[in-house]
Amino acid sequence: MALVVQKFGGTSVADIDKIKNVAAKAIREKKAGNEVVVVLSAMAGETDRLIALAHKAAESPNEREYDSLISTGEHVTVTLLAIVLNSMGYRAKSFLGFQVKILTDKAYKKARISLIDTDAIKKELKHGTIAVVAGFQGVDEDNNITTLGRGGSDTSAVALAAALNADQCDIYTDVDGVYTTDPNVCNKARRLDKISYDEMLEMAMTGAKVLQPRSVEMAKKYNVPVYVKSTFSDKGGTLVTKEDKDMEKEIISGITYDRDQAKITVVHVPDKPGVAASLFTPLSEHNISVDMIIQNVSAEGFTDLTFTVSKKEMKEAQKIVDATAKAVGAKKVEVDDDVAKVSIIGVGMVSHSGVAAKMFKTMANESINIMMISTSEIKISCIIKRKYTELAVTALHDAFGLEKKK
Amino acid sequence: MALVVQKFGGTSVADIDKIKNVAAKAIREKKAGNEVVVVLSAMAGETDRLIALAHKAAESPNEREYDSLISTGEHVTVTLLAIVLNSMGYRAKSFLGFQVKILTDKAYKKARISLIDTDAIKKELKHGTIAVVAGFQGVDEDNNITTLGRGGSDTSAVALAAALNADQCDIYTDVDGVYTTDPNVCNKARRLDKISYDEMLEMAMTGAKVLQPRSVEMAKKYNVPVYVKSTFSDKGGTLVTKEDKDMEKEIISGITYDRDQAKITVVHVPDKPGVAASLFTPLSEHNISVDMIIQNVSAEGFTDLTFTVSKKEMKEAQKIVDATAKAVGAKKVEVDDDVAKVSIIGVGMVSHSGVAAKMFKTMANESINIMMISTSEIKISCIIKRKYTELAVTALHDAFGLEKKK
Numbered sequence: 001m002a003l004v005v006q007k008f009g010g011t012s013v014a015d016i017d018k019i020k021n022v023a024a025k026a027i028r029e030k031k032a033g034n035e036v037v038v039v040l041s042a043m044a045g046e047t048d049r050l051i052a053l054a055h056k057a058a059e060s061p062n063e064r065e066y067d068s069l070i071s072t073g074e075h076v077t078v079t080l081l082a083i084v085l086n087s088m089g090y091r092a093k094s095f096l097g098f099q100v101k102i103l104t105d106k107a108y109k110k111a112r113i114s115l116i117d118t119d120a121i122k123k124e125l126k127h128g129t130i131a132v133v134a135g136f137q138g139v140d141e142d143n144n145i146t147t148l149g150r151g152g153s154d155t156s157a158v159a160l161a162a163a164l165n166a167d168q169c170d171i172y173t174d175v176d177g178v179y180t181t182d183p184n185v186c187n188k189a190r191r192l193d194k195i196s197y198d199e200m201l202e203m204a205m206t207g208a209k210v211l212q213p214r215s216v217e218m219a220k221k222y223n224v225p226v227y228v229k230s231t232f233s234d235k236g237g238t239l240v241t242k243e244d245k246d247m248e249k250e251i252i253s254g255i256t257y258d259r260d261q262a263k264i265t266v267v268h269v270p271d272k273p274g275v276a277a278s279l280f281t282p283l284s285e286h287n288i289s290v291d292m293i294i295q296n297v298s299a300e301g302f303t304d305l306t307f308t309v310s311k312k313e314m315k316e317a318q319k320i321v322d323a324t325a326k327a328v329g330a331k332k333v334e335v336d337d338d339v340a341k342v343s344i345i346g347v348g349m350v351s352h353s354g355v356a357a358k359m360f361k362t363m364a365n366e367s368i369n370i371m372m373i374s375t376s377e378i379k380i381s382c383i384i385k386r387k388y389t390e391l392a393v394t395a396l397h398d399a400f401g402l403e404k405k406k
Numbered sequence: 407m408a409l410v411v412q413k414f415g416g417t418s419v420a421d422i423d424k425i426k427n428v429a430a431k432a433i434r435e436k437k438a439g440n441e442v443v444v445v446l447s448a449m450a451g452e453t454d455r456l457i458a459l460a461h462k463a464a465e466s467p468n469e470r471e472y473d474s475l476i477s478t479g480e481h482v483t484v485t486l487l488a489i490v491l492n493s494m495g496y497r498a499k500s501f502l503g504f505q506v507k508i509l510t511d512k513a514y515k516k517a518r519i520s521l522i523d524t525d526a527i528k529k530e531l532k533h534g535t536i537a538v539v540a541g542f543q544g545v546d547e548d549n550n551i552t553t554l555g556r557g558g559s560d561t562s563a564v565a566l567a568a569a570l571n572a573d574q575c576d577i578y579t580d581v582d583g584v585y586t587t588d589p590n591v592c593n594k595a596r597r598l599d600k601i602s603y604d605e606m607l608e609m610a611m612t613g614a615k616v617l618q619p620r621s622v623e624m625a626k627k628y629n630v631p632v633y634v635k636s637t638f639s640d641k642g643g644t645l646v647t648k649e650d651k652d653m654e655k656e657i658i659s660g661i662t663y664d665r666d667q668a669k670i671t672v673v674h675v676p677d678k679p680g681v682a683a684s685l686f687t688p689l690s691e692h693n694i695s696v697d698m699i700i701q702n703v704s705a706e707g708f709t710d711l712t713f714t715v716s717k718k719e720m721k722e723a724q725k726i727v728d729a730t731a732k733a734v735g736a737k738k739v740e741v742d743d744d745v746a747k748v749s750i751i752g753v754g755m756v757s758h759s760g761v762a763a764k765m766f767k768t769m770a771n772e773s774i775n776i777m778m779i780s781t782s783e784i785k786i787s788c789i790i791k792r793k794y795t796e797l798a799v800t801a802l803h804d805a806f807g808l809e810k811k812k
Contacts, residue, residue, distance in 0.1 A: 016462045050482075056422045057486045058493030065492065065500055069485035072478045076456075079475035080463045086471065087464030094471055098504055099549050143505050 002167040007157035010044035012231035042073025063108035074134035104138035111146035116163035151212030162222035176236030188403040196243035206343035207258030251348035262314035268331035408573040413563035416450035418637035448479025469514035480540035510544035517552035522569035557618030568628035582642030594809040602649040612749035613664030657754035668720035674737030
């Protein structure tokens, strides 16, 4: 008997008929003799509806209330699935964050899970109950409802799988796995059978929407095997797991892009210790995530400092940076949200030279100017003009021969 | 400084603009120097939408899941009001049942409040926060979400007022008070300035929808002064309070009707000890409330036993009674849901004779046949054919001269 965690996204629970389809998938695992925990998102569109309602109530909704409000999306779907399962003759019980309980820190809108009490769920599993857990939500130590950020249900699922020591964590979604790149952008995109945690993490961080980055981090940390599968088809699927020899054969596993980027440059900053800290500390205090950071070499005691943030946080970031830039004696602040990030990812990169050169050459052949470059061991990202995104992705997919398995 | 509990029903929070109107009412009390607790229902129509969803998921939805699902209606409104209040510069915090916490028994769909922990709310009130509490919901000792039944938010408000030792409990609704009868049925209906707990209770029990009966019981028990007011107008209002001399002047305070009635007659039941118990115990075990019960005098060791239930529970009741009627040797079971109950209520009845006779004579003058009669100290109810409801109400209103204050 295995313990299986199944997570279904918003399109998989968009209406009662689809919820019945989810029930069938849970029952199949149950009938196979497994213990089953199902984690659900809100119905597709419901979270957006609730967010719109919050913003109709106030321009900047109070964050505690905002989180409590939008947590109702998952509250509705878990009870509906439990109703369906019970009516089909299966023991099922819904669990909200406070009922599990899933303890988080106090960072509303992007809370992190600190502890999961598994007693209540384990007790129900022992009785043969299918546990249906609300994704995306938790409670802090004072019983305030918190949410885990966009895609947080993935993290809920992986965290539950880790806490329950599950044998498998299946992430059901509307695509049938992880692709070499977005098939909507590049028709030669190929589904991967397997991908390493690190590659998946880089892909998720650089724009692949299939899994929330934090869920991959957590899967890696607790070594939870994650299957990305389609809710609507039994074919395909991608296993996210530990790196193995097979994976190294592929130099590049995937190409991602992210159009939700804005570039901020602080021009002519005095190059002295503590300047970067004084620029970035206020941003982090406002919970603004900075992505790429580049500082050019100093000329005559001054430097330019460029970084990227999420497009929707650009205005707030600019306001904060304007203030600190003045304080540290910089010349001016320039912003540009007409940009995108294109990245190539692969564990094979480590043992193959010339990958970066090939990337830059491919871009040059298409006359795409590279504005910023950032690298990690298994990833190279470039910031380019937004309109070249698809061209860059397609050209790189061809250049690295991703349409064929090595 | 007084502590005021304000409760707003579904039509008062039907959209964001109406919620802003509610915010204004809460702020007015706050500005007057009071501590303010607001209790909300779900947006008008939302609970029905959730119920429909539950019944689309299953014919007989699991009750635990059903309660958890429909509790989201109030969850949404309290967070929205808290968002509005915060954005207007007032400290406000929403409280769900488990956050308060409002402890109930385990009777899903009609749970009773057993205890309210007032610590969290009191702490917030001390900081000047407006506490916005979800009506209708609580949690049992195992943290399962329970609901208090239709109109349960009234009970939440009165129970909170009692637990917090509030100075006043204002029930805001879409009418401006309690009327001598339904103004939609009788255009001579008059608003009462004051009514006793007992009269209000009888009126609520016999069909007046303005307050949930349980909330009146609780108000009486803890002596909470309840004002029924209009959300949309500052005029009018009715105080529900302890009986006083003024009230006795009025022989009859109100006339109610209830079309949600079905009559079940068990014909030719052996008249021996224990028969009534064996008929009604299974009904109560199925949580079916029996309203009027009438047993005719025994003839030759047999009797007829008639009682009424809510129309929507008639089918289930009939099935149960059919089985037990057979078991106790009754001849047959007859049902009739083409009936209504018309009642006259007044504390003055106690000291005035001839009230019942006048009621029966009024009905007779209109050629309305009375099928069942039931009386309490301050109430007389008659079951009549459904189609005569309005005629009976209007005739009785005239006969007892209710359009004019005594």
